Amino acid sequence: MTKSxxxxxxxxxxxxxxxxxxxxxxxxxxxxxxxxxxxxxxxVLIDARPAEEYQxxxxxxxxxxxxxxxxxxxxxxxxDKATPMIFYCRGxx
Numbered sequence: 001m002t003k004s005x006x007x008x009x010x011x012x013x014x015x016x017x018x019x020x021x022x023x024x025x026x027x028x029x030x031x032x033x034x035x036x037x038x039x040x041x042x043x044v045l046i047d048a049r050p051a052e053e054y055q056x057x058x059x060x061x062x063x064x065x066x067x068x069x070x071x072x073x074x075x076x077x078x079x080d081k082a083t084p085m086i087f088y089c090r091g092x093x
Contacts, residue, residue, distance in 0.1 A: 033086060037061070043084040044077065053090065062088075 036043055037059075045062040047054050054064040065073045077085065 028086065033059075036086075043086055046077075046085060046087045048087050048089040059088070 033045075035041075045059060047058045047062040047064045048066055049058075049064070050066050051064055054062075058064070063076055065076060
């Protein structure tokens with residue numbers, strides 16, 4: 001699956017989470033994420049789907065951390081709390 005198709009598919013389910021202001025979780029659009037990727041903005045992209053779905057296709061550069069592995073995979077998250085983290089999934093099913 002191409003990056004554009006994945007971004008379009010997931011556009012309604014992309015969340016930007018700032019570790020500094022965790023209480024506020026703004027939603028960002030696929031176009032915003034694409035501009036960040038193209039503009040080389042520093043952020044971490046996290047695919048929160050199950051590993052099987054991640055392996056079938058994901059946005060280039062995304063790391064796979066499903067919700068049930070969030071605590072055990074915390075070391076993969078940025079140490080700098082100001083680094084934005086973008087989580088995406090397939091949405092409510």
